Amino acid sequence: MYPELGLLIDGEWISGLERDAIVVRNPATGAPIGELPVATVQDIDRAAEAAQKAFPVWRGITALDRGRVLARIATILRERTAELSAILTLEQGKPLREAAAEIAATADSFEWMGEEGRRVYGRVVPSRFADAEQLVVHEPIGPVAAFSPWNFPAILGGRKIAAALAAGCTIVLKPAEEAPGILVAIAKICESCGVPAGVINLLFGVPARISQRLIERPEIRKLSFTGSTPVGRHLSGLAGAALKRITLELGGHAPVILCEDADLERALQLGVAAKFRNAGQVCNCPTRFYVHEKVFGEFCERFSQLARNLVVGDGLEEGVHMGPLIHERRVRAMREYTEDAVAGGGEILCGGDAPSELAASLQDGTFWAPTVIALAGNEARVLREEPFGPLALMQPFSDLDEAIGRANGSDYGLAAYAFTQSLKSARRIQERIEAGCFSLNTFAITPPELPYGGVKQSGFGREMGSEGLLEHFQTKAVIRAV
Structure with missing residues (x-):
């Protein structure tokens, strides 16, 4: 029932080999259920390079066709709800009915983002010159580094993948090491539905090492983090120093x-x-x-x-x-x-x-x-x-x-x-x-149709909704004279 765990880099699944490993346990019993390979520095670099290499390929696919891929992913998620729910409950602990609801919400996110990706409209701005036109266009920002937590691993990791892919971006995702199996399963579903190699990359291991290295990599253009406020504050500082856009969904009370x-x-x-x-x-x-x-x-x-x-x-x-x-x-x-x-x-x-x-x-x-x-x-x-x-x-x-x-x-x-x-x-x-x-x-x-995020120490930026999708684009002003 539980998937074989591994890193996903440029379409290649990498198991332990000579890497360190983390034991994944069922929190209800304490019993081990899998071993998770720890990414090396070389793995991190390869993942960033793979995301950059795949970016022009994925960006070049029309929004309509990207949406069709995301719709297929949503369909498979729904068809395999029972299997995926069992994986989620085994590693995270929540009752099966809650796990099934999370898988359904994950499918909804892929489906909705795939549809919304077709509606990222620019603007035609009336020109002040008779022989020119003025445009505002939105272009995919590039490879995204994303970090998702263990409490809702399917939906919180899945919607980061869905938004990036709908926008025409590639992604390097580091899910939580406590509950990795469900994202491994989702990534394999994405592959089976036609997502090209390098568009989705999965890394596991030492969080601080992975986050710092990815932020330093020139290929990475945006960060998305869901987790605690102290970690979010630290990552925000690193992203600010690198002048990279970041979305933070942090703690609540x-x-x-x-x-x-x-x-x-x-x-x-x-x-x-x-x-x-x-x-x-x-x-x-x-x-x-x-x-x-x-x-x-x-x-x-x-x-x-x-x-x-x-x-x-x-x-x-x-x-x-x-x-x-x-x-x-x-x-x-x-x-x-x-x-x-x-x-x-x-x-x-x-x-x-x-x-x-x-x-x-x-x-x-x-x-x-x-x-x-x-x-x-x-x-x-x-x-x-x-x-x-x-x-x-x-x-x-x-x-x-x-x-x-x-x-x-x-x-x-x-x-x-x-x-x-x-x-x-x-x-x-x-x-x-x-x-x-x-x-x-x-x-x-x-x-999925509403923006989600907080104020004060709960972060900034938004996920989901059209607002969350637009955070994966950069805006370009165009003046075209004839």
Whole structure:
């Protein structure tokens, strides 16, 4: 079921040979599932050179034909959903139904970007000279270096590939070493659908070595990174020194404002599902719930009960609602955040430890129970730092302006949510909330047709949507005299 892992450089799949290797493990059991070769400096250089060599070939294919290739990729992804979902769950841990939803979203991204690539229109600008015409044209920027994380490896890596290919660019992608198999499988599907050698290159290994070397390479013209804010800040400095364009999708700490008139049942059902999806390892997942004081008690009690009823276990097993965290470091972080919040006056309403009911076969897995903490003090680390795990924080408010101020009181600004039946309140929150993405009465936030990205320490630039596609082009002004 699990693919043979390797580097992809200029159409050649490279296994371990004499390279160092990283053991890939199933986070639910700790069992090894594969060995991942570590790219050498020579591998990195070859990948950049291959992307440059393939660029004029891929750019020369019409947008219509590139779109047809991406449509074929989307079709194969959908046809092989069961197989790909199993790979994703085995290496990343999320339940199979969540993995299947991620594969579907990845297919949607390829399909939509392939169609949107045909609609990258320039402009004809009325000329001030009678014998000349003025044009604005968009041209593919060139080879892209992209870095994607482990929490949603298929969609976050896949949409970087899709956008680059739709724009006529080539790509060197470094996925996360924790969950490499799904991108290996997707790259092989791309090859089978007619993507030429060198258009997609995959590297794995030491992240700092790969990123620094790729940024230094003259062939690379743009960078795209999804990951933590500290790493994004470092890469931004390297890209700035090299005068290379960069798109950063970084951390989040999403607030939810629940007004007195909100549909409580809807907010509860959707809120629990969104908070504990992928064990809370989601950059846009709701974390800070600011609930009107008149419904605070009821909301906390019912939210905690729903969270308590979630089944935690191996994502490959039927009936499991939440899988493991990706590794032991995340478990330690959950424990530290929980203990700190309690020390500052917070009350654990459910969870707060590893689930005690897990089978003996899962004792080596990295599990943490869905946890709800109410009334943590303002100095609690988890209110300032992204927990990236199954922790929900409940805070009451009495005034909407107060709630908006507290929601904006974070260095992050990726996603935000609100529940209210009042158009006036909705407009007020929408206009004042500091976030790149805002959803009202829903937690849906990332369809491929909308731009995705954050403000403040959550990054800059956008992925997906026409805005994300245009980040893969450079703009040229043309004056043509006759």
